Amino acid sequence: RQQHQQQQQQQQQMPMEGVAQEGDATASSSSSAALAGAVGKRRRRAGNPVVKLSLKLLDTYKTINNKYYARQKSKASAPKPAQSRMVYNDGYDDEAGDYIVREGDIIYERYKIAVRPGSKTPLLGKGSFGQVVYAFDLKENIGVAIKIIKNQKHFHEQARTEIELLRRFLLVPRLPRVPVPHSDYHRDSFLPCTEFVEQSNIVRLLDSFVHRNHQCLVFELLPLSLYDLLKFSKFKGFSLTLVRKLTRNILYNLASLRQSNVDVIHCDLKPENVMLIKHNEYRIKVIDFGSSCSSSHKPFSYIQSRFYRSPEVLLCRHYSYAIDMWSLGCIMVEMHTGSPLFNGKNEFEQMVKIAQMLGLPPSHMIASAGSKSKVKSMFRKVDGKWALKNPSDGYVVHNPRALSMAIRKPNSQEAEQEYADMESLLAGMLALDPDERFSPEQALHHPFFSRTP
Known part of the structure; x- marks a missing residue:
């Protein structure tokens, strides 16, 4: 169941x-x-x-x-391919018209591009005109400096003017050696220089030619410039004793340029263009006559490097030998202090700095300026008188003691009388009116140079 x-x-x-x-x-x-x-x-x-x-x-x-x-x-x-630069002048120029420099190249079947002993590149200098390179002269067995001008028409014309001026120096006879009378300063006296004032003060042009559409100027090789010397001092400047030696030699040079059979206004005097002949000597030569002209023929209106530009050039007025004396006054202060006296960032600021230290240019200079637009941008009339605008549209105040303070270095061991003499000399070299500015001969008679050495 x-x-x-x-x-x-x-x-x-x-x-x-x-x-x-x-x-x-x-x-x-x-x-x-x-x-x-x-x-x-x-x-x-x-x-x-x-x-x-x-x-x-x-x-x-x-x-x-x-x-x-x-x-x-x-x-x-990525690195730019070398061939991409070589598209101008059959591959010999870069896009700016500069010659492409290659170490080992032989120019004009004589000058071999090389690296100067102690350097890393053949390039010695570069500017708007082109470049300066070191080369070895295979014929004379010496080092030379070759100024290679840009492959542009107006730079070629400027270079030919420089060649003509430099060749003119070779025809200048030597001046006799005449001792400087260490008498009291007299501003109207004329001074035949104590040195031979001739081509030995000017850089020697050894050769000139055209290479691959570039005008080339071959110069003697000089060791270093005043600017290089300032760099070596870490821009602390030189003693007044050394400043005196260097300034005296530059004045001799300017005196030679003013001779009637030379008649050259340098137009670009600055520390970079004053070279020492030897490392251990303080004799100098002036270089770079690319902007130079004669008193009767002035093809250029835009001249002088800004820090050393004279008031008359800033105002686009007629200029003369006096612009070089203005530049030398600025250089003289810079040699001692290590800093430019007037370091404006543009032309207006340059005029402001000049006015603050030395006062306004005379009214007749402003009224007769070559550029009315420049006058309008820099100046204004106040109660019928010219006044300089400042960046905030106010007024620039002239400090009468500004120059005296500018030339003195902190904790300086220089004698006060030397500073007083230097200030007095600069007052003449930096006169705002070029007609009242010292000539080289007048400056060399000043008590500042009566001290030894």
Whole structure:
């Protein structure tokens, strides 16, 4: 009986289990179908072009940007191919018209470009005119300095003027040696110089020629400039004894340029253009006559480096030999203090600094200025008198003691009388009116130079 009951129970359970299994299968089938549908839908969406372009869009942009800027940075840091510069004058010039200098090149079948002993490059100097390089003269077995002018017409014309002036110096006869009378200063006296005033004070032009469309001037090699000397002093300046020696020699030079058979206004006197003949001597030669002219022919109006530019040139007025004396006065102070006397950032600021130290130029100079627009930008009339604007449209106040303070170095051991003599000399060399400015001969008679040495 028990077995029979068990069999009946098993038979009753069997259909129920089948129903359950069938239900489970149906549910499972529905779930699988739903999952498959969702996957299929996602696949269809993923295959849609719009969806493809939109997924992780910011990441895509970021990747593109990173790659772009990486390429740009790589281009900027990559060295410029040498051949990309060689596209002017059959590959001999750069884009600025300068000759491409290569160590070992031989110019004019005579001058071999080389690195000067103690230097890392053949380049000795560079400017708006072109460049100066060191070379070895294979014929004379000496080092020389070659000024290679830019391949531009107006620089060629300027260089030819310089060549003409330098050749003129070779024709100047020597002046006799006449002792300086150490008498009381007299501003109208004329002084034949104590040295031979001739071409020995001027840099020697050894050769000139045209090489691959570049005018070249070959000069004697000089060791260093006044600016180099100032750099060696860490711009602390020189003693008044040394300033006296150097200034006297430059004055001899300017006196020679004013001779009637020379008649040269240098027009760019500055420490870089005054060279020492030897390291251990303080005799000098003046270089760079590229802006020079004669008193009767002045082709250039924009002359003189700004720190050494005279008031008459700032006002675009007629100029004369006196502009070189102004420049020398500025150089004289700089040699002692190590800093430029007037270091304006532009022409207006230059005039402001001059006016603060020395006062305004005379009214007749302002009224007769060659550029009315420049006068209008610098000056204004106040109660019928000229006044100089300052950057805030106020007025510049002249300090009568400014020059006296400017020439003195802190904790200086120089005698006060020497400073007084120097200030008196500078008052004449820096006279605002060029007609009242000292000539070289008048300056050399000043008590400042009567001291020994």
